[in-house]
Amino acid sequence: MTNSQQQKYNNPVSATLTGIRDLFRKQIPAGTLNPTDRLDGKTVLVDGASSGLGFAVATGLARRGAKVIMACRSGIPEKGEKVKKLSGNTDIHMLHVDFSDIGSIGELVKQIKVKYAPLDILVCNAGIVPKQSRKTKQGLEEMFMVNYFSKFIFLNLLLENQCFNEVDPPRIIFVASESHRNPEKFQWDEFGKYKEYQIGKSIELYGYYKLLLTTFSCELSRRLNPNGETRYSVFSLCPGPVNSNIAREAPKIFIPVLKLVFGIFFKSPSKAAIPVVYLAASHDFDGKPFDYLFLMSRKTVDEKASDPENGRQLWKLSEALQERLQTV
Numbered sequence: 001m002t003n004s005q006q007q008k009y010n011n012p013v014s015a016t017l018t019g020i021r022d023l024f025r026k027q028i029p030a031g032t033l034n035p036t037d038r039l040d041g042k043t044v045l046v047d048g049a050s051s052g053l054g055f056a057v058a059t060g061l062a063r064r065g066a067k068v069i070m071a072c073r074s075g076i077p078e079k080g081e082k083v084k085k086l087s088g089n090t091d092i093h094m095l096h097v098d099f100s101d102i103g104s105i106g107e108l109v110k111q112i113k114v115k116y117a118p119l120d121i122l123v124c125n126a127g128i129v130p131k132q133s134r135k136t137k138q139g140l141e142e143m144f145m146v147n148y149f150s151k152f153i154f155l156n157l158l159l160e161n162q163c164f165n166e167v168d169p170p171r172i173i174f175v176a177s178e179s180h181r182n183p184e185k186f187q188w189d190e191f192g193k194y195k196e197y198q199i200g201k202s203i204e205l206y207g208y209y210k211l212l213l214t215t216f217s218c219e220l221s222r223r224l225n226p227n228g229e230t231r232y233s234v235f236s237l238c239p240g241p242v243n244s245n246i247a248r249e250a251p252k253i254f255i256p257v258l259k260l261v262f263g264i265f266f267k268s269p270s271k272a273a274i275p276v277v278y279l280a281a282s283h284d285f286d287g288k289p290f291d292y293l294f295l296m297s298r299k300t301v302d303e304k305a306s307d308p309e310n311g312r313q314l315w316k317l318s319e320a321l322q323e324r325l326q327t328v
């Protein structure tokens, strides 16, 4: 990858322009989401479902007949009521979670185990672009925690507690981003360490944490499907630029311009949700251990993310960090 390609998501302006340009690039769709792709009888959990893409995904999955659990930090119960109204499906449930707090993730898993397991589909969607670094309760950097590390903890707890359907391969879907291609290399020595930054650095770090997430998704698929048999399908995708609330922390002075650009060029959350619903519901993915979509097109993930050596290293460091936090 050339240096200029790697710089595409390094600041808010280049990230926005790249997003717009990608939307106009010719894409060959991996397939089509059909009206017959139904989810009746399936239990799905969507996190970060109070806003933007997650809310639209929850609505889209509810329209296809799924029992939908919305794991949210805010919007309880009104967002769930809204999904019921929009979808005509009353089998919608809400659970509270704050992914910046390890204790809250543990509570969420307890609730899932007792009330809703087994899950057939999980959509890990919550994400942030903060205007500056912030410390979480456990002393981690918030974007690192919400955009990557919480997913590692959440998935491992769900697996340990046998919260997934063990008869039909469940689908685990991560909402990632093409910006995962941007970082030149991993910074293993810095893993999990709190560092101060301001908005100018947020987008660059956002791409780095999406690289960690994409690397985790590849490693998770390898670990869950060791013998060539698909026991779990692990999918990851970039929904393209979405007219959501992701830029809510941008400096006030830019908000009117961003709203205009997002409104004109970016996809509405309900359109951006189509590839997520496609991955969740379509038979095109039956039996697949891993796949990655950009919009509706199949792509290979960045080679740093698919490299098993990087996957092993990320897992090892994530486990060590989790253990360290448990002993504090």
Ligand SMILES: NC(=O)c1ccc[n+]([C@@H]2O[C@H](COP(=O)([O-])OP(=O)(O)OC[C@H]3O[C@@H](n4cnc5c(N)ncnc54)[C@H](OP(=O)(O)O)[C@@H]3O)[C@@H](O)[C@H]2O)c1
Pocket (backbone or CB within 6 Å): 047, 048, 049, 050, 051, 052, 053, 054, 072, 073, 074, 075, 097, 098, 099, 100, 125, 126, 127, 128, 146, 175, 176, 177, 178, 238, 239, 240, 241, 242, 243, 244, 245, 246, 247, 248
């Ligand atoms: N927008 C884009 O152009 C774009 C492009 C590529 C990928 N993505 C990815 O798409 C996903 C959804 O983002 P979006 O664009 O829909 O943005 P959004 O409208 O801001 O939605 C983000 C969701 O994450 C939740 N969330 C944030 N911090 C949380 C926490 N600590 N605990 C629990 N939930 C938390 C938010 O909850 P609250 O409402 O309570 O804050 C909200 O429901 C993210 O992973 C993002 O990285 C977005």
